[in-house]
Amino acid sequence: MRFITVIAAKEIRTYFSSPMAYVVSAAFLAITGFFFVASVSDAFAEASIRGYLAGAVFFMIFMSPALTMRLIAEEQKLGTLELLLTSPLREFEIVVGKFLAAFVMILLMIVLSLYFVIVLFVYGDPDIGPLLSGLLGLALYAGATLAVGLFASSLSSNQIVGLVVGSGILTALTIIDFVSARLTGLVSQILDGFQLGASFSVFDLDSFGVAEGGHFADFAKGVISVTDIAYYLSLTAVFLLLTVLVLEARRWR
Amino acid sequence: MIKIEHMSKSYGPYPAVIDISFEVLKGEIVGFLGPNGAGKTTTMRVVTGFTPPTSGDVTVSGYDVVSHSLDVRRHIGYLPETVPLYVDMTVTDYLRYMGEIRGMNRNWVKERLPKVIDMVRLGEYRNTLVGRLSKGYRQRTGIAQAILHEPDVLVMDEPTIGIDPIQVVETRELISDLGQEHTMLLSSHILPEVSAICKRVLVINDGRIVADDQPEALSAKLQHAERIEISVRGAEAPAFINAIRGLSVVIDARSDQRVSVVQRAAREKFAPFIVDARPNVQAAEKIARTVIDNGWGLTNLTPLPMTLEEIFLELTTEEDLGE
Numbered sequence: 200m201r202f203i204t205v206i207a208a209k210e211i212r213t214y215f216s217s218p219m220a221y222v223v224s225a226a227f228l229a230i231t232g233f234f235f236v237a238s239v240s241d242a243f244a245e246a247s248i249r250g251y252l253a254g255a256v257f258f259m260i261f262m263s264p265a266l267t268m269r270l271i272a273e274e275q276k277l278g279t280l281e282l283l284l285t286s287p288l289r290e291f292e293i294v295v296g297k298f299l300a301a302f303v304m305i306l307l308m309i310v311l312s313l314y315f316v317i318v319l320f321v322y323g324d325p326d327i328g329p330l331l332s333g334l335l336g337l338a339l340y341a342g343a344t345l346a347v348g349l350f351a352s353s354l355s356s357n358q359i360v361g362l363v364v365g366s367g368i369l370t371a372l373t374i375i376d377f378v379s380a381r382l383t384g385l386v387s388q389i390l391d392g393f394q395l396g397a398s399f400s401v402f403d404l405d406s407f408g409v410a411e412g413g414h415f416a417d418f419a420k421g422v423i424s425v426t427d428i429a430y431y432l433s434l435t436a437v438f439l440l441l442t443v444l445v446l447e448a449r450r451w452r
Numbered sequence: 453m454i455k456i457e458h459m460s461k462s463y464g465p466y467p468a469v470i471d472i473s474f475e476v477l478k479g480e481i482v483g484f485l486g487p488n489g490a491g492k493t494t495t496m497r498v499v500t501g502f503t504p505p506t507s508g509d510v511t512v513s514g515y516d517v518v519s520h521s522l523d524v525r526r527h528i529g530y531l532p533e534t535v536p537l538y539v540d541m542t543v544t545d546y547l548r549y550m551g552e553i554r555g556m557n558r559n560w561v562k563e564r565l566p567k568v569i570d571m572v573r574l575g576e577y578r579n580t581l582v583g584r585l586s587k588g589y590r591q592r593t594g595i596a597q598a599i600l601h602e603p604d605v606l607v608m609d610e611p612t613i614g615i616d617p618i619q620v621v622e623t624r625e626l627i628s629d630l631g632q633e634h635t636m637l638l639s640s641h642i643l644p645e646v647s648a649i650c651k652r653v654l655v656i657n658d659g660r661i662v663a664d665d666q667p668e669a670l671s672a673k674l675q676h677a678e679r680i681e682i683s684v685r686g687a688e689a690p691a692f693i694n695a696i697r698g699l700s701v702v703i704d705a706r707s708d709q710r711v712s713v714v715q716r717a718a719r720e721k722f723a724p725f726i727v728d729a730r731p732n733v734q735a736a737e738k739i740a741r742t743v744i745d746n747g748w749g750l751t752n753l754t755p756l757p758m759t760l761e762e763i764f765l766e767l768t769t770e771e772d773l774g775e
């Protein structure tokens with residue numbers, strides 16, 4: 200546990216000392232702000248954060264791998280992975296420490312982006328339920344996307360590969376409903392079950408929202424279901440485990 | 453402290469180290485010598501728990517590197533070949549972090565850090581970004597992280613590679629000092645370095661250990677010829693060489709090529725020569741008499757030990773002939 204904290208603390212310090220995290224946060228604020236404004240500027244708009252959530256889950260497909268791409272790839276490039284792997288640390292401590300650092304960063308960004316919740320309360324009368332469930336869902340969703348990004352970062356010493364592979368996996372999980380819609384029966388159902396949550400129809404400003412059949416839809420509506428929570432948590436766990444396995448496999452090369 | 457028994461390590465089908473066995477006792481400084489691709493780094497990576505051996509047993513401080521990897525890693529300080537550093541941290545931050553992931557608590561790091569920075573003479577650079585350090589100072593930072601947690605065993609992979617001659621001398625001194633209180637395995641392909649620092653040398657070639665001895669003993673064992681450095685006044689080189697080659701005990705005589713042309717010109721009157729003679733036949737005496745009989749002035753006559761370069765060539769070429 201102490202090693203996890205040590206690793207996480209170091210990575211958080213590195214985030215704050217590099218321009219990357221600031222650029223990414225600024226982009227996140229801008230994009231979520233845009234979607235929020237677009238969703239509430241209509242005369243009949245409801246006072247909700249659905250627009251914000253749609254923008255956030257969409258942008259995280261690219262933002263999360265961008266946040267994590269450095270974490271393991273750079274250790275391999277600098278050769279510092281050899282120091283980590285010859286220190287009395289277990290691989291899972293390295294992986295969990297780095298994951299937590301990225302998770303803390305993304306939670307900070309989410310908190311920063313919540314200034315408009317205040318706006319909602321001032322000018323409208325938002326439902327507390329969907330607001331809280333939406334944020335809980337967003338945190339779970341963020342964790343899952345970061346785990347995928349971290350896994351991608353472990354695959355090579357090239358950060359760009361980490362970014363592309365990470366966003367690629369997340370995109371695949373996002374457009375999986377296009378595929379399942381063209382299939383029938385069990386396969387279609389199974390594929391549907393993997394839908395990550397975001398929807399690429401997010402740019403269609405009339406139909407703000409997240410993928411209808413995806414795991415995020417209920418959170419956005421104010422419904423918290425065990426299936427959705429379990430989906431995001433297991434996605435996180437599986438990809439963290441895969442990352443650990445990749446690091447362990449490094450030893451055998 | 454380090455015990456390797458019949459260890460082999462293959463990368464896929466390719467064997468990098470083949471059935472090596474050796475032991476490094478407490479307090480020993482052992483040099484690990486071999487050309488590029490001999491298997492030095494591979495062996496060190498097995499010893500430090502970075503990669504498991506394909507077969508054989510390796511223990512460090514009594515702990516098996518496979519079944520008790522974490523214990524091994526707790527007792528070892530390692531300077532990898534590439535000197536891995538986080539370039540965007542300051543020297544102090546980097547070392548503190550390294551200490552913490554080695555399992556040191558805050559107080560221990562706080563107490564130990566200034567001492568280590570002093571020891572490797574990094575004082576002026578303690579707040580410099582590691583990425584801005586010169587190669588020699590990066591090397592020192594690497595050495596500092598290896599000794600920070602007071603490990604029982606130090607493993608250093610080519611610690612002086614790529615640094616300028618002045619810093620090489622300083623780094624070697626530093627390593628020699630560390631050797632006073634550490635058990636150490638040090639690899640190199642710069643041969644005089646090993647003979648300067650180490651009391652014992654392991655020579656590895658093509659994944660096999662071809663010699664294990666003291667530097668001097670190796671030299672004596674392999675000395676098929678006695679080599680003599682000789683300077684004479686008033687002799688023309690060809691005349692001198694002919695006269696000496698005429699002696700039955702002499703195998704070969706030549707001008708000393710080790711000094712530069714300029715130096716040779718300056719020492720023209722005292723032309724330096726190298727003579728290889730048969731061992732144990734009082735060759736020096738006979739050469740001296742010949743010089744004097746010819747009316748030249750004998751200004752220097754010194755028997756030379758064989759250099760490790762030559763030992764190395766000899767060992768590895770013998771190996772080749774044997775195959």
Ligand SMILES: Nc1ncnc2c1ncn2[C@@H]1O[C@H](COP(=O)(O)OP(=O)(O)OP(=O)(O)O)[C@@H](O)[C@H]1O
Pocket residue numbers: 452463466467468486487488489490491492493494495533641
């Ligand atoms: N990760 C790896 N995968 C495949 N082959 C490897 C790997 N590392 C080393 N080798 C091979 O194993 C052999 C031994 O390499 P090693 O790095 O141990 O040599 P070395 O003695 O350290 O050489 P050098 O003086 O160049 O550092 C070499 O032929 C090398 O090509």
Ligand SMILES: [Mg+2]
Pocket residue numbers: 492493494533609
């Ligand atoms: Mg090497």
